[in-house]
Amino acid sequence: MAVEALITDIGAQAIGSGLAAVGAGLAVGLAGIGTGVGEQGIGAAAVGATAEDRGMFGLALLFTVLPETVVIFGLVIALLIMFI
């Protein structure tokens, strides 16, 4: 009985850590999609602006990375899940 309980416990732990890894993956992946959706419009406009005036490049690049915050939050959550 004791051995059986131990095995179930180990199994549950393995499932738990596996699910945690899946969760971390989802956190980064879904946040990445969100960022991508945000960046697509900005990116298109930024390329247009840069084509008009090359001086816009720096600012355009900056605007493009603005939605990156979302995926950073996702990454932070993933780090918390994996290492805490």
Add this chain to the structure above:
Amino acid sequence: MFQPKPMTHLLIAASKEQMASVVTELYRHRVFHITDFVDQGKEGYEGVKLGVPFENAGQLSSDLIKIRSIENVFQTSPGTQFDVPVRPAETIRAAINNELPKIESEVSTLTAKRSNAETKIRECEQRINELKPFALVPVELDLYRGYESLAVYAGYIEKDIDFAFPSEKYFAAGKDGNFLVAFVESANAQEAEKVLSDAGFISVSLPTETGTVQAAIDKYNTELVQAKADLADASAKILEAKAKYADLLAACDEVLSCDVERAEAPLRFATTEEAFVLDGWVPYDDVAKIEAGLIQATGGHVFVTVDEDEINYDEVPVEYNNPAFAKPAEVLMDLYARPKFKELDPTIILSIMFPLLFGVIVGDVGYGLIYLALALVGRKLLMRMGEMGAKAFKIILGCGISTVVFGLLYSEIFGLSLPWHSILFSRHLPIGGDHLPQVMDLLVISVAIGVIYLSVGWIFGMINHARMDHKGAHRTKAILGKFGWFAMFWGMLIILFSLIDIGTFIAGITIPLPNLTVIGLPLTIVGAVLFVLGAVFVARENPLDLMEIPTNLLSHMLSFCRIAAVGLSSVAIAMVVNFLAMEFFISPALADFSVVGVLLIIVGVLVLIIGHALNVVLGVIGGALHPIRLHYVEFFTKFYQGGGVIYKPFGLKRKFSEE
């Protein structure tokens, strides 16, 4: 520091006879920022008109256009000429008068030769292409024309046809389409044309050459070879001329640009029949120098006065006034916006924090050395880009050094450990290694940096409103509004710390954080009072601003997490690359050495090189863009507007000539 250079508003008035000497003198000093005169009937300026350019302006401009057109032929510009000896401007002016016509005629002869050769090549190629289908027809070229009673047709057709009347035709199948030549009596021409057009006939023009087709093609081929030789010759001569004249042209371009700018300067002056007035700004330190210079140049026939009326600070040109080490960061500031005159100039913060944060994020001895090497290799190229390139070089150098230093502290080289344990925080992930990263510590430090940034931002905001706004109730409200955000932010933090012992609440944290729960309720009340007070101040300025509470207080603070997160992802990529290369390719190959093993090792090394190269590039994006963004978005929005007038002193920085 934090302030632009102090500027003095100068008014210069003199009789028109002195205009040339005043312009030359101001141009020489290169410190006077001219405020363009706009003729809009300003009070005190009745009857004053815009000046007219000096007489020689037209001639100078047309000379400059000639120079630029030659430069265009040579595909050079003053920006692409380096290591050119500096010559006196007088010598260059003499060269413009004496040598320019010669160079111009030489270049125009050469370009004419080149374009003739190009035309000839085009013509020959076209004729050869047009004659080619006729080579399939065994008829000499003379026989296609000169008939009175015969009509001749030649062209492409889908398939062979038959005429219902006497005719002589030849059909040739070819890979570019089927070619048909037909001779019919003039009487049947109309009917023949109908049959042909029904069959989808596309006619080509009949040849005008004589003899056999091949002979004609050979003749054109000979001409083509000759024309190509001519073109090569002309191009080589143009290159030769370019090598000979490029530096002289660059110098002429510079001298003429200066002369034209000076000759056209009166267009920016206010003039009357006999006199002119010049309005502009000079750095405070240069006023005495300019005044003395002008008096000397005009023999005292000039009136220079410092305008001490109430200053509209939005019109004052802004020149950075930073210590030498902070100058490179001015590039990053101008990318956003030049500060206004009365605004705090945060360049110095950017100059220290940008390389520092870059190092904190990338923090790897190997990558740092690569950045340093890239900077040193690209140094010459950057220096040629002028002042901006030199500044960029220093920024990259600073980032490289900081990356190496933090790499030593983190004990990281290409994702591997150095012989010692990390001094600062460990970022080593459990990928093929044994110790765990101090993720929580890194995140807490990042957020702490954010807390400092945001607080400083709101304090700067208060200072900016105090300095820039007009005195009155509005200014008080604006200052208190900024204070409101500051109070709400710290109120929130105090409430948090009074309710939760963060140090033990967050698992795995090693930084000692104060346990403020021992004070408990009184502290919570202090925090709550601060928060409510802050909200009231913000609402007094604009109630809608309260909508920004989640972004301003939480998002912006947590956004600083990226310092730790981006850094950890960079380490993760490096470690994954190492793990892949070592565990899958190199280690098995070394354990069991064979021919396949050698191949595996090569693949492993390629994985290492490509992976780390990718990470170096990603490091630039992560290490440079994110800190910049933290400054622009999270920090600057708290206090910085920008949009000041950029200080542009009248005068050109000379590279090739001297007066």
